[in-house]
Amino acid sequence: SGYNVAVVGATGAVGTRMIQMLEQSILPIASIKLLASKRSAGKVLHFKGQEKVVEELVPDSFRGIDLALFSAGGGVSKKFAPEAIKRGAVVVDNTSAFRMDPDVPLVVPEVNEAALSRHHGLIANPNCSTIQMVVALEPLRKVYGLKKVIVTTMQAVSGAGNRAIKELHDETQAVLEGKDYEPQILPVSGDKKHYQIAFNPLAQIDVFEEDGYTHEEWKMIHETKKIMEDEDIQVTATCVRVPVAIAHSESVWFELDQKGATVSKLQELLKKAPGVVVQDDPDNQIYPQAVNAAGKKDTFVGRIRPDQEQADAFHLYCVSDNLLKGAAWNSVQIAERLDALNLLRVPK
Ligand code: A2P
Missing domain, CATH: 3.40.50.720 (NAD(P)-binding Rossmann-like Domain)
Incomplete structure (x- = not known):
């Protein structure tokens, strides 16, 4: 059976x-x-x-x-x-x-x-970058409500498939050896131009759409609202491909609906949250890293800190294996x- x-x-x-x-x-x-x-x-x-x-x-x-x-x-x-x-x-x-x-x-x-x-x-x-962001934000949203999110992603090349991983390896080797290399996959295999990813972040994931946003950025906007079942959450994204093979990293700024949150309260909520591992200890240089997240099912969260200017707004940094949880x-x-x-x- x-x-x-x-x-x-x-x-x-x-x-x-x-x-x-x-x-x-x-x-x-x-x-x-x-x-x-x-x-x-x-x-x-x-x-x-x-x-x-x-x-x-x-x-x-x-x-x-x-x-x-x-x-x-x-x-x-x-x-x-x-x-x-x-x-x-x-x-x-x-x-x-x-x-x-x-x-x-x-x-x-x-x-x-x-x-x-x-x-x-x-x-x-859902989209790989959206998944880990909502896993990190949902436990906070449940308690404090979520008004606005501004995210910048640093996405691994494996999101573009096995051929993109090979391109990162081969191109990095060529650059180190001073040889020529003709990029053929990144940033987007189906787009007109291809650029070097070795030692060179690219601010384009998927094709460009209206208003200067990429399709990947629109995915993060629309999918977050659909998954959280709240069209009023304000979401905006900048998606960047970085020379990493596996695991996406994200810098997330968010504004809560309600007052009263503190860094330690947010950390406590995340420590109890399913699928989340908190790695947040600046005194001991503990924060999430792609090399540690690769191969794991969890979303790793750290760098939780208050916005210095705006009340009820915070930053966090999350990392997860884009091929696994993503x-x-x-x-x-x-x-x-x-x-x-x-x-x-x-x-x-
Ligand atoms: P194949 O190995 O035969 O090309 P990646 O995301 O790493 O590029 O992998 C894409 C996956 O989708 C591969 O398993 C690939 O198979 C498969 N694939 C691509 N195009 C087709 C298709 N037309 N029919 C079935 N499988 C496909």
């Missing part, structure tokens, strides 16, 4: 972590099917020590599947998620394809698990919660 699970994009940066998270999961798993493009068909991966051959994704891949985790790009999700649902699979989609659809719950279990009960066969996994772990956690709530089936 257990679920028949499919991973779509199984060979990718997120897909390989989805397999790891499923291996560690409490979810009862009867079988696993690894799907990718034709390019990877026949490649051998492992699940719980057993060899699994990657198959080419086709509509009938989902026959007999109960749960499908998608992370192969928005186009693949748009085309194949309906095929999966039609064949009875519940889809947890890590792409941005359906996140803002009013019929699709956008879920971070620590924040809005109740939204799961409204699913029609598909649950969207993607694969949050998706598997959604599946675990669906199972626990008896919601892991496509409603009639």
